[in-house]
Amino acid sequence: MNLTTKPLTEHFGAEILDLDVRKAQDLGGEILRLLLEHQVLVIRNQELSARDFVDFARSLGTIKPFLLSNYHHPEFKEILITSNEKVDGKPLGVARVGNFWHSDSSYIKDPANTTMLYGIKVPPTGGDTLFASTYRAWDELDGGLKVKLHNKMAVHTIRKRYKVTAADVGFSLREIDDQLKVKVPDVEHPVVRPHPLTGRPALYVSEGYTLKINGLDAQENADMLEYLHEYMTSKDKVYAHKWRVGDILLWDNPSLIHAAGPTDPNIPRTMFRITVE
Numbered sequence: 001m002n003l004t005t006k007p008l009t010e011h012f013g014a015e016i017l018d019l020d021v022r023k024a025q026d027l028g029g030e031i032l033r034l035l036l037e038h039q040v041l042v043i044r045n046q047e048l049s050a051r052d053f054v055d056f057a058r059s060l061g062t063i064k065p066f067l068l069s070n071y072h073h074p075e076f077k078e079i080l081i082t083s084n085e086k087v088d089g090k091p092l093g094v095a096r097v098g099n100f101w102h103s104d105s106s107y108i109k110d111p112a113n114t115t116m117l118y119g120i121k122v123p124p125t126g127g128d129t130l131f132a133s134t135y136r137a138w139d140e141l142d143g144g145l146k147v148k149l150h151n152k153m154a155v156h157t158i159r160k161r162y163k164v165t166a167a168d169v170g171f172s173l174r175e176i177d178d179q180l181k182v183k184v185p186d187v188e189h190p191v192v193r194p195h196p197l198t199g200r201p202a203l204y205v206s207e208g209y210t211l212k213i214n215g216l217d218a219q220e221n222a223d224m225l226e227y228l229h230e231y232m233t234s235k236d237k238v239y240a241h242k243w244r245v246g247d248i249l250l251w252d253n254p255s256l257i258h259a260a261g262p263t264d265p266n267i268p269r270t271m272f273r274i275t276v277e
């Protein structure tokens, strides 16, 4: 079967047309190839059970369950539920996943390449998922900055995102930070990271998780990270995915940064999420 695609932007992203993924179990290799080519894929109008979504994900590779088990799907631990809904006063899923620019799990040593979401409930406006290409960011970076950054390492950490909770009462911010450092140790990645599968260089830095670039002093780091963030996410470089119920959205983490756009907390937004190695 030949898959038909339509570009999402001039630079990256494609929609796969006329596909029911329940009938595509043998197309995993082809879909992965398209994902590596286009970086983001949209497949609209799917009607999937949780099991169907897991089967689809499995056709693309080995599923990597999310670290925290609180919000796994009750029957399928492969699925993380992201949701702002409450049932009987209890959250249905993780309320906000990634409302800052990031590449998934860059704060660990071997982050999964592919993340996919399936839209169960989506707001009529808002709640977009935003993407920017880190291939393009590297390709178009100013020559002087390329020279400065090309062989540097950067520290990535989940600590930048940590929100103090009731469990932290009685500890100083320094102590909380130190505890987190032990639980999820900081890691280093090259600033210019070759894609693990394609080898193509990408600017692997994000506002969300990059703490510092080694070899720059504190002020240089603050300036550089702010500059790169603005440069990578300027409006003309961003694809904003406007959700419809039944959308599958897949993205390639090594060649993109992404963010969940603002959404009204009172309008349900619920998705199934799976990552594949």
Ligand code: OGA
Binding pocket: 082, 097, 098, 099, 104, 115, 117, 127, 128, 129, 130, 258, 259, 260, 261, 273
């Ligand atoms: C994620 C994520 C964005 C969104 O699930 O990793 O960043 O729009 N989600 O929900």
Ligand code: MN
Binding pocket: 097, 098, 102, 103, 104, 258
């Ligand atoms: Mn994410």
